[in-house]
Amino acid sequence: MADKITARNEDYSQWYIDLVRSAKLADYSDVRGCMVIRPNGYAIWEKMQAALDRMFKETGHVNAYFPLFIPESFIAKEAEHIEGFAPECAVVTHGGGEELAEKLYVRPTSETIIWSSYKKWIQSYRDLPILINQWANVVRWEMRTRLFLRTTEFLWQEGHTAHATPEESQEEVMRMINVYRTFAEEYMAMPVIMGRKTDSEKFAGAEETYCIEAMMQDGKALQAGTSHNLGQNFAKAFDCQFQTKDSRLDYVWATSWGVSTRLIGALIMAHSDDRGLVLPPKLASRQVVIIPILRGDKAAVLEQADAMAASLKAAGIPAFVDGSEQNSPGWKFAEYELQGIPVRIEVGPRDIEKGICIAARRDTLEKSELQLGETLPRAVQEILDAMQKDMYQKALLFREENTVEASSYEEFKAAVEKGFVIAHWDGTAETEEKIKEETKATIRVLPEEDGYIERYRMNDPGTCIYSGNPAAQKVVFAKAY
RNA sequence: CGGGGUGUGGCUCAGAUGGUAGAGUGCUGCGUUCGGGACGCAGAGGUCGUGGGUUCGAGUCCCGCCACCCCGACCA
Known part of the structure; x- marks a missing residue:
């Protein structure tokens, strides 16, 4: 037996750590509080990025990139902001062997560095709105860290928008929190509650913070995304004014919104079980694993498996064959369940004779017989679609029951x-x-x-x-x- | 930063009163297996966190340091 995962009802947080490590999603690094996101984990992030990035672009946003380093004086410009973030920042004091004249903060979030640019770009209402997103890493020197949920460095996206009217910025805030909600529900199969934060839970420097909250399998809540109405706070801090249509001078209205690699932690804690990861099909980069049962005429079985994979791929279903003889089928079953491959297909001499294969879905572990041949891709797609829906319903039911x-x-x-x-x-x-x-x-x-x-x-x-x-x-x- | 704990093969750990390091798992090779984490045989792999001290002799005893983990205060 390989790495045994602690059962959820025995020790939930140990289960989480065991799962992350044995499914090879992430590993501890030699730097305190920082993790290595391994290929299996990064693949999930790439799927999330692809879907979110498309949704951002569909709502009119463009991507850009701002510096990692933020001058100390920038951070200090917005009073609540520095109070909220300064204590948890990493600060660069030296560069090129010389002490810096002004310290540089490693960004904990980019409002200040971005608004220092926006002030140069905005003179008139004609320059608005600005709808920019950036994919980046940020650093927050947290006292206690947990893989994916809270690490010193993490990956995220942060949208920063500038508007001419408060109505417009509020509309943007709601648009984006709803994008997150849609993403959580439709891609992550994770029900969320969308709403506002209380003043004490608000983002440092925001007028209003909207969030989506999800329930994990231990009944605890996880904040999965936030969208902030920053009012004119940052525009005032950076003296960013513009001429309105009726020739008045006004400060720009701002929003910011973000989700992070924490979503991977949410995904794990919302759906996975004691056997390992359970991934909603839409976020699985490999949706189907085909395991040939290699006995009898091995070549014929392998050929059949390869043909099935080819037909699935042709139908747009990412499938792969594990025909290695190093490990037994039983080992492979366990391994791919651990890794959360949504559908496993077993095919052996017995099945080929009958013209069928066995499909097992990861969430319910149910097995069914599928006909070989041209109907296979559609049958597999039906399982994937059902799984995506059922996972959401199951999580929703769990939330309602709790x-x-x-x-x-x-x-x-x-x-x-x-x-x-x-x-x-x-x-x-x-x-x-x-x-x-x-x-x-x-x-x-x-x-x-x-x-x-x-x-x-x-x-x-x-x-x-x-x-x-x-x-x-x-x-x-x-x-x- | 307070309270507790741990540092021994890649990983998990065992090493009683000091006597010169061991298991399981993983890894490599060969063979038999293969429909729920198969088995046999052969092998590789350790300055015992670190610096000092006690001793004929330290993984083991003493002192310092470092790192990490857990519990609390901070947070996406």
């Missing part, structure tokens, strides 16, 4: 250990802080989705779960990663 409405604080404290809790909140930061201190649960999101709001009657007034004061609405509490 969401409770609490009407007393006692009930709240018990429920928040297991999942999401919907409860009335009086709207004060004090209450939020007290609850966090006492239970470690935070307000994850003030939902903005009609379906979710109706389902849990989020806007019904009531009394605060903690203070007993009048509460205008309910919010979603959970412990979070």
Whole structure:
């Protein structure tokens, strides 16, 4: 037996680490808090990038690239921003053997360096909007790290847009959080709750932060993407004004939005099981593995396997054959389940005689017989499509089963250990802080989705779960990663 | 930064009262296997984190240092 994965119900976080390492998604590096993203993990990121990049471009954005280094004075320009980020920055003090006149921060996020450029590019409303995205790495000197979920250096994309009116920027903020929501649901097969953050959970320097929150299999919440309405904060900090259509002078309205390699962690924790990774087909770079059972006329079996792979590939289904004789079929079954290949096809002399093959889907482990021949690609595609849908439904059902409405604080404290809790909140930061201190649960999101709001009657007034004061609405509490 | 722990083949670990390093797994070769992580045989692989001390002799005892992990405060 190779690397054994700890069972989820035994030790969830150990399960996660075991899975990441044995599926060869990532490895620890020799640099504290930094990970190596291995080919299996990077392939997932590439699929995510491809889908997101297309969605960004479809919504009118273009890609660009800004420097890794940010002068200290830039970071300091926006008061909340420096307060939020300075303590967790890596700072370069020397270059070329000389001490630098001004320290350079390794970007923790790029608002400041980007706005220093935008100020040069924007004079008139005719220069707006600017809709730029960049794919980059950033560094945040976190105290504690976890593979994919929180590492010192991580990969992400950050969109930074500039607009002439607050209406337009708010529209952009919502457009992008909805792009993330669509991506999470349709590609990651991961249900999310879209909504606003409370003031204390907002991005440093934002007027309003919108997010998508997902539930992991241990009932904890994971913030999977954010979209910020920055108001005129950064434009004011960088003195970025423009002439409006009616010849007034105004500061530019800004947004920023991003998702990171953390999404890979989310994907793992949302779907995978004790055997290993479970990947939604749309994010699998290899969707089908064909395992020939090599006995009898080996050459004939291999030939059949190769022909099947060719027909699947011709139909646009990425398939490959593992015909190596080093490992037994049983070993291969286990290995590709560990790696999360969505569909496994077994084909041996017995099957060829009957004109069939055996297909096993990764999420349910169900096996079915498929006819060999020209109908095969369609049959496989049906399995892949069903899997993509079923994984979403399963995750949604799980979230619903682990969401409770609490009407007393006692009930709240018990429920928040297991999942999401919907409860009335009086709207004060004090209450939020007290609850966090006492239970470690935070307000994850003030939902903005009609379906979710109706389902849990989020806007019904009531009394605060903690203070007993009048509460205008309910919010979603959970412990979070 | 506080509290706890660990450093021994690639990995996981064992080495009792000090006597000159071992297992499982992985790796290499050959053969038999192959429908749920097969087996036999033969092999390669270790300055025991690091610096000092005690001793005839240190993986083991003493002191310093370093690194990493876990729990808390920070966070996508």
